[in-house]
Amino acid sequence: MQNSSDEGRETPVLRGLGAAGLVLIAVGIGMALMPFVGPPLGLPFDGEQALVLDRNRLLLHVFPGVVAAVSGFGLWYAQRGRVRNGRAYPEWLKPAIAVAVSVGIWSAIGPWAMEALMPAGASSSLMFQAIPSYGGLSSADQLLLQFICHWLPGALALGAAWVALSQVRRLSPSNRAAAAS
Numbered sequence: 001m002q003n004s005s006d007e008g009r010e011t012p013v014l015r016g017l018g019a020a021g022l023v024l025i026a027v028g029i030g031m032a033l034m035p036f037v038g039p040p041l042g043l044p045f046d047g048e049q050a051l052v053l054d055r056n057r058l059l060l061h062v063f064p065g066v067v068a069a070v071s072g073f074g075l076w077y078a079q080r081g082r083v084r085n086g087r088a089y090p091e092w093l094k095p096a097i098a099v100a101v102s103v104g105i106w107s108a109i110g111p112w113a114m115e116a117l118m119p120a121g122a123s124s125s126l127m128f129q130a131i132p133s134y135g136g137l138s139s140a141d142q143l144l145l146q147f148i149c150h151w152l153p154g155a156l157a158l159g160a161a162w163v164a165l166s167q168v169r170r171l172s173p174s175n176r177a178a179a180a181s
Helices: 016-035 055-085 093-117 139-169 173-180
Strands: none
Touching: 016 055, 016 093, 016 139, 055 093, 055 139, 093 139
């Protein structure tokens, strides 16, 4: 099992890459579905009905969730192809990891960034403020809601990207040369 682009040296199998991909797939699916399944399950999301798709849901959850799932599938596919078929890791692996980092950062800061970037007449992207009972929630409950909806998916995406990046760093020629000596 040789990597033809590395003058005959064997490319190590990166076991954490597939796991990072599966975590990103799960995070992406969860992010994309959260605004639609959260309200029927009792998670006060943004005050809208469960099947309403608006700008905030699209830009803060659905689009980043789909992007995270596609990025995760790419990482998982690259790992699967390497293990089963002995193929070299594709060149798009690092950009896929960069996309996962971007999703993690956007998930964590997206509501506040959209609030700063949207025109004054646009609806607030701080979705929680639209929840009728949000003001009545305790500070701990408000933080828990923000944690579940934004910070946890962002942290999981960043963690998966970090694992994938640490695995891909093992592919650099200088790291392989140091390990061989």
